[in-house]
Amino acid sequence: MRRLIFLLPLLLFVGVGVAFFLGFERDPRNIPSALIDKPVPAFDLPPLPGRKEGLSNATLKGDVTLVNVFASWCIPCKVEHPVITRLAREQGVTVRAINHKDKAEDALAWLQRNGDPYASIGADLDGRASIDWGVYGVPETFLVDRQGRIRFKHVGPLTPQVVEEQILPLVKQLRAAS
Amino acid sequence: MIPELGHYALVLALFVALVQSGVPLVGAATGNAAWMGVARPAAIAQLLLVLVAYGALTWAHVVSDFSVSNVVANSHSLKPMLYKVSGVWGNHEGSMMLWVVMLTAFGAAVALFGRNLPPTLKARVIAVQGMIGVGFLLFILVTSNPFIRVIPAPLDGNDLNPLLQDPGLAFHPPFLYAGYVGFSMAFSFAVAALIEGRVDPAWARWVRPWTLAAWSTLTAGIALGSWWAYYELGWGGWWYWDPVENASFMPWLAGTALLHSAIVVEKRDALKTWTILLAILTFSLSLMGTFLVRSGILTSVHAFAVDPARGVFILVLLGIATGGSLLLYSLRAPTLKAGGLFAPISREGSLVLNNLLLSTATATVFIGTLYPLFLDVLNLGKVSVGPPFFNATFIPVAIPMIIAMVVGPFLAWKRADLTGALTRLWSAAVATTVCVAIAAYITNGGGPLLALVGVALAAWAFFGSLAEFAERIRLFRVPLKDSWNRAVNLPRSAWGMTIAHAFMGIAIAGMTGTSAWQSEVIEAMKPGQTATVAGYSISFDSIGVRQGPNFTADEGVFTVTKDGKHIATLTPERRSYPVTRMTTTEAAIHTTWLSDVYVALGDPTQNGTAWIVRLYHHPLVPWIWIGAMGMMAGGLVSLTDRRFRIGVPERRRTPKPAMQPAE
Numbered sequence: 001m002r003r004l005i006f007l008l009p010l011l012l013f014v015g016v017g018v019a020f021f022l023g024f025e026r027d028p029r030n031i032p033s034a035l036i037d038k039p040v041p042a043f044d045l046p047p048l049p050g051r052k053e054g055l056s057n058a059t060l061k062g063d064v065t066l067v068n069v070f071a072s073w074c075i076p077c078k079v080e081h082p083v084i085t086r087l088a089r090e091q092g093v094t095v096r097a098i099n100h101k102d103k104a105e106d107a108l109a110w111l112q113r114n115g116d117p118y119a120s121i122g123a124d125l126d127g128r129a130s131i132d133w134g135v136y137g138v139p140e141t142f143l144v145d146r147q148g149r150i151r152f153k154h155v156g157p158l159t160p161q162v163v164e165e166q167i168l169p170l171v172k173q174l175r176a177a178s
Numbered sequence: 179m180i181p182e183l184g185h186y187a188l189v190l191a192l193f194v195a196l197v198q199s200g201v202p203l204v205g206a207a208t209g210n211a212a213w214m215g216v217a218r219p220a221a222i223a224q225l226l227l228v229l230v231a232y233g234a235l236t237w238a239h240v241v242s243d244f245s246v247s248n249v250v251a252n253s254h255s256l257k258p259m260l261y262k263v264s265g266v267w268g269n270h271e272g273s274m275m276l277w278v279v280m281l282t283a284f285g286a287a288v289a290l291f292g293r294n295l296p297p298t299l300k301a302r303v304i305a306v307q308g309m310i311g312v313g314f315l316l317f318i319l320v321t322s323n324p325f326i327r328v329i330p331a332p333l334d335g336n337d338l339n340p341l342l343q344d345p346g347l348a349f350h351p352p353f354l355y356a357g358y359v360g361f362s363m364a365f366s367f368a369v370a371a372l373i374e375g376r377v378d379p380a381w382a383r384w385v386r387p388w389t390l391a392a393w394s395t396l397t398a399g400i401a402l403g404s405w406w407a408y409y410e411l412g413w414g415g416w417w418y419w420d421p422v423e424n425a426s427f428m429p430w431l432a433g434t435a436l437l438h439s440a441i442v443v444e445k446r447d448a449l450k451t452w453t454i455l456l457a458i459l460t461f462s463l464s465l466m467g468t469f470l471v472r473s474g475i476l477t478s479v480h481a482f483a484v485d486p487a488r489g490v491f492i493l494v495l496l497g498i499a500t501g502g503s504l505l506l507y508s509l510r511a512p513t514l515k516a517g518g519l520f521a522p523i524s525r526e527g528s529l530v531l532n533n534l535l536l537s538t539a540t541a542t543v544f545i546g547t548l549y550p551l552f553l554d555v556l557n558l559g560k561v562s563v564g565p566p567f568f569n570a571t572f573i574p575v576a577i578p579m580i581i582a583m584v585v586g587p588f589l590a591w592k593r594a595d596l597t598g599a600l601t602r603l604w605s606a607a608v609a610t611t612v613c614v615a616i617a618a619y620i621t622n623g624g625g626p627l628l629a630l631v632g633v634a635l636a637a638w639a640f641f642g643s644l645a646e647f648a649e650r651i652r653l654f655r656v657p658l659k660d661s662w663n664r665a666v667n668l669p670r671s672a673w674g675m676t677i678a679h680a681f682m683g684i685a686i687a688g689m690t691g692t693s694a695w696q697s698e699v700i701e702a703m704k705p706g707q708t709a710t711v712a713g714y715s716i717s718f719d720s721i722g723v724r725q726g727p728n729f730t731a732d733e734g735v736f737t738v739t740k741d742g743k744h745i746a747t748l749t750p751e752r753r754s755y756p757v758t759r760m761t762t763t764e765a766a767i768h769t770t771w772l773s774d775v776y777v778a779l780g781d782p783t784q785n786g787t788a789w790i791v792r793l794y795h796h797p798l799v800p801w802i803w804i805g806a807m808g809m810m811a812g813g814l815v816s817l818t819d820r821r822f823r824i825g826v827p828e829r830r831r832t833p834k835p836a837m838q839p840a841e
Contacts, residue, residue, distance in 0.1 A: 006511045009455060010504040013462075017501065019548070020469070020493055022555040073564050075411070075418050082761065101564065113700045113792060115781055137550060160759055 039149050040067075040142075041132035045122025049104050055096055055122025061148040064174045066095045066141060066167070068118070068158075069130060071102045072110035074138040080157035081114050084141075087163055088117035093171055096120050100138050101127045143167060145174045181246050184234025185325040191227035191282070192315040194220055198285075198308030202301035206373075214301035221289035221304050224311060225282040232266075232279050235324050239266050245331035248272065248324040254337035254757055256728040264348035265338045270472060270488075271324035273351060277468075278314050280352075280359040284388070285311065288363070295384060302370035303363075310362055313495045321488045337728065337757035346406035354399030354426060358464040360392020361433055365461035368454045369503050372510040377450040382443035385457070387822040389440060393433045394813030400426050401806035409765050414776050414794045416692065416802060419568040424547040425467030428540055432460040435536035438529050446526055446591060447517030451507075452533070454514075458507060462500040463540070469496055470547075521593040528586030535579040542571045573628075580635045580686065583679060584642030588649070602649060606641040613637035625694040632690030639683030647676040674816025678809045685805025691773075691798025698795075702788040712795035714740050714775055716748075721779075721789065729753040731764070734779045734789065738768055750779040771804075773797045 044056035053059070060067070068084055070077040088095040097118040099107045104123060111118075124130050133142070134153075143152035152170055154162055198220035205213025238246045239262050242255045252269040253262060261268075267276040285307040292300050318324070341347075367385045371377045403426070408416045417423065436456040442449045469492040520526040546563045584606065588599035617633040648654075650672065651664040697712040708717040719735040731751040738745040748766035755762070765778040773796060780790030 003508070003512050006451070007508040009459070010501065010508050013500055013504055016548075017493070017497055019552050019555045020496075023551050071564070073418075073566075075420055078411070109700070113780065113790065115790070 035134050035150050035153070037149055037151065039147070040144055041129075043122075043129040043132060045098065045124050045129055048099065048107055048121055048123050050108070051121070053120035055098060055120055057148060059096065059120065060144045062146060063094050064146060064171055065144045066093050066171075067098060067144055068095060069098045069100050069133070069135050069138050069140045069142075071100045071138045072106040073102065074100075076157040077139045078114065080139055080141075080159075083158045083160060083163060085115055085117040087158075087167070088119075091163075091168065091171075093167075094119050097122070098130060098133070098135075099123050100130050100135065101125065143170055143174070145177070180234050181238050181243070181325045181327070184231040184238075185323070187227045187230040187234070188315065188319060188325075191224050191231065191278075192312065192319060194224045194227060195308045195311035195315055198224060199305050199312055201305075202308075203305040203373075206298040206301040206305075209298075211297065214297055217301045217304035217308075218289040220308065221282070221285040224308070225279075225286040228275075228278050228282045228315075232275050235272060235275055236263060236266050239263065239272075242335070244333070244335055245327050245329070246324075247326045247328045250328060250332055250335045252338050253335040254728055255334055257337060257343070258727050260345065260348060261338055261343045265342075267351045267355075268338050268342045268347075271318070271322045273355070274314065274318050274322050275324060276351060277355050277359060278311065278318065280355050281307070281311055281314060281362060284359060284363050292384075299367075299370055299374060299381075299384075302373050303366045306366040306369045307362065310366070310499065313499065317488075317491050317495065321491050334757075337755060340729065340753065340755040340758055340760050340762045341410060344406060344410050346402055346410070350399060350402040350406060352399075353395045353402060357392050357394075357396025357399050357433075358426075358429060358467065360388060360395060361429060361436075361457075361461040361464050363388035363392065364433075364436060364457040365499075365503070368457035369506065371454060372503075372506045375510055375513060377443065377454065377514055379444045379447055382440045382453070383821065386437070386440045386444065387817055389433065389437050389457075390813050390817050393430070393437055394810045394817070396426070396430050396433065397806055397810045397813065400430060401803050401810075404806075405803050408799070409767060409776075410762065414696070414698075414765075414778075414792075414796060416689075416799070419546070419565045421547050422467075422471050424543050425470050428543050428547075429460055429463040429467060431536050431540040431543065432456060432463050435533045435540070436460050438532050438536075442526050442529050443517075446520065448520065448526060449530070449533075450514050450517060451511040454511060455507060456533075458500065458503045462496065462503075463544075465492070465496050465499060468492060518592075520591070523589065523596050524594045525586065525589045525591045527594075528582060528589050531582050532579065532586065535575055535582070539572060539575045539579070542575060543568070546571065577631070577635060580639050580682075583682070584638055584646070587643075587646045587675065587679075603642060603645055605648075606638060606645040609641040610634050610637040621695060629690055629694030632686060632694065636683045636687035636690060639686060640680050641683075643676050643679035643683065647672075669821065670819040671816045671821070674812045674814075674819070676812075677815055678812025681805045681808025681812060683805070684801050684808060688798045688801030688803075688805055691801070692796045695797045696794060696799075699793040701791055701793075702783050703791045704788045709791070709793055711775070711793045712773075714738055714745065714795065716775070716777065716793055718789075718791065724751070726753065728757065729755045732779065734777075734791070736766070736777050736791075738775055738777075746775070748775075748777045750777045752779045752781075769800050771800055774799050 040057050040060055042057050045054045047054040066084075066087065084095055087093050095118055099121050102123070102125070104125075107123070122129065137155070139157055141154045141158055142150050145151050151174060152166065154166075158167075198217060201220075202214050202217035205211070205216065235248070238249050239253055240259070242249065242253060242262070244250050248269065248271050252265050252272070257265065266272040285304060288295075288300065288303055288307065292303070295303070364385055367381065367388070371381055403423070404416045407418070408414060436453065439449050439453045439456055443453050469489065472488055472492060546567050549563050584603065585596075585599055588602055589596070614630055614634050614637070618630060621629075650668060651661040653661050699709055699711045701709050703709060703718045705718050705720050708715050710716070715738075717737050717739070719737055721732060721734045724731045724733045731753040733749050733751045736748045736750070738748060746768040748768055750766040751764040753762050753764060754760075763778050763780070765776055767777075768775045774794070776794040776796060778792040780792060782789050
């Protein structure tokens with residue numbers, strides 16, 4: 001019996017090790033393929049207080065839209081923010097956002113501080129909608145086509161390289177397609 | 179040519195490490211002194227070879243040899259010299275090289291200074307250290323070779339991530355790695371002791387200085403990292419519970435527990451199997467930190483370039499090191515003899531409580547960091563864990579820990595009188611009450627109630643530690659001169675404890691002050707305008723352009739005044755690095771040591787006439803880093819304790835006769 005106690009750390013470690021190993025196959029930067037090319041999940045998020053427009057699946061039809069999931073408490077969001085701002089202001093891509101598990105006042109202060117390139121923002125205070133989107137953490141970014149289907153997902157901060165090599169060509173292609 | 183020499187030296191080091199991890203072990207098992215003797219020269223040779231390799235890589239960076247792909251990816255000819263040198267460890271391959279330099283340096287230190295170790299233990303410790311070396315050298319050579327050439331060589335490099343081009347961060351990795359790798363010594367001693375089947379107070383006495391040294395440098399490393407985040411990221415926070423920060427914090431918490439449980443082994447010959455387990459876990463957490471940062475399994479801003487092959491390799495290393503040692507533990511630990519008994523209320527009891535709370539804290543951080551991964555693997559959905567979780571779970575564990583930290587040293591070994599200890603703390607209790615009252619008066623009830631709890635803990639830790647010191651030197655009970663003599667003659671480890679505990683209180687005060695009472699003003703300002711934050715008026719005088727070596731900067735000039743008196747002129751910058759196309763914020767900070775006035779220059783507004791300016795007043799924030807440096811100093815003072823140098827020949831007061839009589 002006493003020996004079993006000394007075996008416990010090893011067993012716990014094996015469990016953690018197996019989780020790590022399985023974790024490789026679930027690269028957090030990969031979208032579960034199920035969501036690609038599927039219509040965005042049905043959702044309807046209210047705007048942040050004091051603003052007019054929120055975000056729902058209806059909003060996402062009609063134009064090719066980049067949907068960025070961010071939170072004021074998330075550091076990588078801050079890192080990618082200039083990249084998104086440039087994408088919206090200089091490249092003319094419509095960018096909308098889901099504000100993930102945030103306090104409204106924190107989010108508004110963050111936007112005031114860092115600039116607000118978003119055409120509209122849906123406030124997802126409890127993170128329900130983000131779960132339907134398959135959001136693993138913040139930041140994540142989706143590209144939605146004119147029919148409201150998810151065509152691309154990026155996990156982690158957007159870099160100029162991802163924008164140049166993946167997002168802009170895809171935006172061009174999707175705009176030309178319809 | 180020189181990079182090839184470095185590569186060659188690294189391969190040689192691998193073979194030396196192979197010899198070092200095998201021969202002494204067999205020698206120790208068979209009692210063959212010559213085979214055990216291989217350990218010492220092997221450990222020294224391995225250090226020298228790794229140093230040659232590291233020197234070769236540094237040379238390539240310093241002379242900007244763009245035929246080496248590592249230099250191309252991380253350097254630029256215009257980069258300042260400091261960052262050419264620090265850029266060596268500012269990337270994945272180079273940081274692994276630095277890791278191995280530290281590892282072999284610790285191994286060589288045992289070989290050189292471990293004269294008083296029993297020969298079998300010494301041979302085994304160095305052999306285990308050699309095995310870790312084999313793993314990491316193989317890792318570098320197979321997956322992360324920094325000496326690979328590119329043909330044709332490009333004309334210039336891609337530059338180092340500008341966020342890393344900062345003096346604070348330049349010195350952050352060496353301290354951090356010295357800490358991480360330092361815990362490998364505790365690990366090697368633990369594994370060697372399991373092989374020997376013997377743990378005694380002498381063993382704990384050998385382990386403690388290495389753990390103390392590792393803990394002190396890790397403290398400094400974490401503090402430097404948090405200081406960098408504070409002034410470089412431009413929004414004045416100092417800790418974010420980011421996975422990479424947690425990866426360094428977990429070994430620190432476990433290492434702190436290890437430091438304290440080793441005391442019990444040394445003084446009372448108890449808690450032996452627990453201490454061995456902690457030693458294994460602390461180093462495993464260091465390894466896991468490396469794994470998490472480099473495998474891409476969790477997302478973080480700090481992440482190095484991610485490569486699944488590297489992740490798998492480190493996971494296998496982790497499996498062998500941790501799995502192997504825990505297996506050994508499950509076989510050998512039950513045979514270790516249990517030591518001295520003690521009552522729950524005793525010094526030992528308080529150290530056990532300390533260990534329980536620290537382990538709980540480590541587990542909390544561990545679960546919070548890895549929860550998203552576990553849930554994903556079990557197909558239970560995808561979640562993210564943010565600072566609210568950590569604040570809600572970590573603080574309730576930290577509060578009793580700080581309270582007990584002060585009471586513990588008042589308790590006697592074996593069986594103690596809690597009421598007696600508490601009555602001797604009346605002065606600290608009074609001082610704490612006064613501090614809380616002052617804080618409540620100054621802030622006029624502003625800020626959360628938890629802030630006053632924070633002040634109380636800070637004051638309790640600070641004054642309680644001083645009270646314990648006063649008790650030891652019998653201050654005001656015997657004449658001052660006697661107290662002075664007692665203080666001088668106290669062991670250095672007692673001094674170290676008082677310093678570390680008291681500065682912990684200072685750090686808590688800093689954390690509380692800035693979390694609860696910071697003021698923040700964010701405004702679009704035009705030159706000539708003035709804004710007010712926490713009684714300071716800050717006027718935006720002008721803005722100009724400055725040309726740096728590898729960046730251009732917008733430099734704002736701000737004048738800070740209070741009640742009409744000039745306080746400081748601050749020049750925050752917004753730098754653009756053309757090569758990496760990144761901008762960084764260089765905040766300007768005026769510190770009074772009681773608080774910071776912090777000015778950061780943001781983007782220009784859309785019409786270009788005004789600038790987004792962020793002004794902060796952070797009360798007590800410098801105390802966080804003063805506290806951390808004090809804790810490190812406490813560790814270093816304790817390290818100079820004579821007891822840790824037993825066996826070193828003592829210098830006699832009376833000089834020996836100059837000549838020996840001829841015989």
